[in-house]
Amino acid sequence: MRRGTNAGGMRRYNERLILSAVRRMNGASKAELARVTALSPQAVVRIVDELDEVGLLFQAGKRTGGMGQPATIYRINGKRGYTVGVEVGRGDTTIVLLDFDGERKAVCRHASSFPSIDTVLGHIDAFITDHLGSTDLLRAEAFMGIGIAMPWFLGEWRDELGISMDQADEWRRADVADRLQAGFTWPAFFENDGNAAALAQLLCGAGADLQNFLAINIGTFVGGGLVLGGRVHQGRHGNAGALASMPVCAAGKSDYLIH
16 A cells, blocks of 8 residues: 555545554554554544544444553444455456455356456356345445456466467456446456455455465466565566566576466
């Protein structure tokens, strides 16, 4: 995450910082949040109170012990929002419905040959219709959008994948994100699959208590995401943890790890 360059951007950054910390800690007091985020106690009090007022956080109880008054513990309000997460792979597409606290409400996996953009859009549309079409969520601010995780260079390694030039070129075009977004009436957010996997582990998985780690993502190829100092490190090309394309020396020759 990058700090905002203006007051509004900074406020949104700090709100995300607080929400991420509460999610990782599975509930926290204002004093604990001030310690782990390095924000001032006054700023934490203001932000937490605002998030509580709009329903993104809720008061889950009191924690007693130690000196002073019992501390109020805040947790994420999972019912406040829902998202659809999509992982587009070279051989399958996985779609999940998540609440705001990251709990899975539904999941669907389509195993197939190398995907086309139209195929991916069709799977997403059918999933949303099946799981959200009969609710009011799509017409309310509770539905926060669609997150799509995919290899940045999905159409590369054509020989290794055994795909045609046309199949590869569809995903090599610079307007891939625009073409996917054009198929939705809701906001869509895109991230490298290795980075997304690392972020998921950082927020609510095995990396919740870690500041530095490499998450290895095993799919058609071996990828990954790198976390340094409690943040996903994207690198120059947005895929710093991509292991398959890492140059190595094998049998005295330069090659890529994928081979």
